[in-house]
Amino acid sequence: MEKSPQEAAGETQVAEAAGLADHTAVRLVAGYASGEFSPVEVVHAVLARAQAAQARTNAFVRIDADEALAAARASEERWRAGEPAGLVDGVPVTVKDLLLTRGTPTLRGSWTVRAEDAARDEDAPAVARLREHGAVFVGKTTTPEFGWKAVTDSPRFGITGNPYDPRRTAGGSSGGGAAAVALGAGPLSLGTDGGGSVRVPASFCGVFGFKPTYGRVPLYPPSPFGTLSHVGPLTRDAADAALLMDVITGADWRDWSQLGPVTGSFREGLRGPVAGLRVAYSPRLGREDDPVHPRVAEAVGGAVRRLAELGARVEEADPGIADPVEAFHTLWFGGAARLVQHLDAGQRELLDPGLREISGEGARYSALDHLAAVDVRAALGHAMGRFHRTYDLLVTPTVPVTAFAAGTEVPEGAPYRRWTGWTPFTYPFNMTQQPAATLPCGVDSAGLPIGVQLIGARHADALVLRAAHALYEAGAAGLPAPGRGAAPVPPTGPAPSGR
Template sequence: MTGELIGLTAQDLIEGYRKGEFSPVDATRAVLARIEETDPALNAFVRVDAEGALAQAEESARRWRAGEPTGLVDGVPVSVKDILLQKGAPTLRGSRTVSAEGNAEGNWDEDSPSVARLREQGAVLVGKTTTPEFGWKGVTDSPLSGATRNPYDTSRTAGGSSGGSAAAVAVGAGPLSLGTDGGGSVRIPASFCGIFGLKPTYGRVPLYPASAFGTLSHVGPLARTAADAALMMDVISGPDPRDWSASGPPSGGFRDALHGGVRGLRVAYSPTLGGQVAVRPGVASVVRAAVTRLAELGAYVEEVDPDFTDPVEAFHTLWFSGAARVVQHLPASKRQLLDPGLREICTRGARYSALDYLAAVDARMELGRRMGAFHSTYDLLVTPTVPITAFEAGVEVPRRSGLRRWTGWTPFTYPFNLTQQPAASVPVGLDGDGLPVGLQLVAARHRDDLVLRSAHALYEAGVASHASPNTA
């Protein structure tokens, strides 16, 4: 039963609970056993609360026996990236500078909005997943917890910064995980680990405490299917008064928007953003084959590039300034405990002036204008999620690549944090080395429904799927 349960989606679990085929306690025990089996190799979790999770599962089982489930995910095991507050659990954010005894936000006595919505709707919170320090880069390793490894090849990175969440979902250590994405941090590890990851429109999922990275930072689901992600979105997009920048309540359910397919959609396929990105051949061929299937499913596909040049300098200004703000309160002695790469970008970020920052905001607004015009013609933009597959664990950039920072190999992801558009990574196959490849779907702001619907169509057609990783 354990092996069967860890392979089920969240929706499968709910259906099984409803029919009485198994209970939330069975599912939680299976997930905890899976974590114990796989985490020594993967290092996806910084904290596992087996006792607390089983107690939550017992409560859920009683509700199901009474025919009174409390919400959409009652009894579903969920993990939470260790950037987001969870009541009763330390949120150390991958840093040795954060005390496990408590923090300035409230001594671990409250949930972030998305965690609160999951708890209210009965989710079983099994543990906190790994992150690079303060979520600063596109791979997951930190001075606090070491490197998180890829389920398909444990010598390689899981990606980041939600790498622990992606690795956990990929091996069946819970069907759902909650991540954050400030420059690709949900989509990059989803691509590297062969699962689905969604960065919703900014504000669609409330965030508290506010991120030092400002409105670049989004909260989103990692799952094995788009349908499970839509289920999670129906939970975590609930309003919260602590986030003044959040959107109003969604006009309809995300699960209700899944159906309808892609027939008639106008799809722009940009394989290299106009020659700006060198894409590995194995990635390019897998993505192109998936785009061909989109056309066969009835979408009007045109190979065309959006009208923008690489906005990396504007992104760096905003990102590095945010990083500097994160550590501003630390004395010099504590700064020596930081990841050296983080310390380096914080030093650079502290040198920017207000005028530099506002110039980056201007560039961001212009990029948003251009993408708004682009989506007046095209419903979707399709690109590879990442131009490469997973590389060696424990390094920020591939060795001998000549790159300096993680943004050098993620040019398809961070532009859409600047524009706040919804974007998802869909697993569409493996390259010649047996490593996952992701296809990115991008839509206009507030068209999260269109991204989820199109991704779901790829799953229904068998284009997207979660292959079993090599990890035992």
């Protein structure tokens, strides 16, 4: 039966409205400025995608529909008056449920955090900067308990699946944010990265993830994992990440370890050349005992060749660093012990068993063990500083595998028990505090995303973003959107709160 012109026109309008959720933040701002579409139209489309993302992957702890629409209406009035509040006025944003967000409890994936006691009267620095710039907060996204591991499942909110295959993990610990961005539930998301927690889920979910130089984005309250933990963007592409960085790098007095003011704009820095950059490609980071999946190696190698075609001077070179995993464990497990130190025996029984186990190990470390790990960290930073005197960028796979079964910490049959066994290319650069980005460069035989990692010297954030942007502009990065329909997902926790 043929559709009437009115029915066809209605379906076209619905499709066009839904398509607004596919726009980048840069495109949305341009559309608001020209009057092509409004923040209210966009937020309606994004909220529909958020509900679909929740049904497909369990990406959200909370979806704040009423608050988002109220903020969108206020943004629309500002744009009509020609007075936008800032760089991302009206742009939908999601926030990992480790970062304080005013008016919303931050539950951290844990039954040991009572909603009535959770802080809800202030914003974390990056959230505050986004609010000042008029962003529309769609909801809080999932994290493993206190962000302790590189997959996203928690006792309180269950398992977050991968947008390309919900039976697989989204990665972590910013898995909910990565899944939300991939599925069109807002082009911008705030994550945290203590050992790969922005880059791993971005790689698994086919989006862009960026860990800035430590201190470039202020952080408050301080992470229990200390200066390993960074705040960073999860976005559709490098241009959106640069826009977000221009917002969230604003100073905040609450972080005593923040860096000085940024000079220039990250967006303007995207325009610089890639030709002539000195690029080292290390396909294994010196780890001959840990195989990289052949399809991962192939896709990453293709991205490296594209950098060479763009004029970068590429050679295969390894920084010659020893694997710092034992020192990382000392710092990470010690942070976990400090994190749960105040809990009584009954509360500890509520914890993720893996978190309970590593916190017990961490409690057995001495101050001398900690200082020895700090020495390893300093030596690693020195070695990478020397390496970057020769090379502008280091390129590696982001993760040597693609997404594995959801609800597990390690791939089936792995010879290791902890998540650090399959993230050898990410946690070393939390130790050194260097900027590092991941961008999608291909898929495996099952259609699961593969990421390539670009690492710069400390403070070379703009250079990393520039190189990543060049790969997007050259068509060497980015993937088709995953399917968005509801799909069977692993057992999850309660539905997200909100109205």
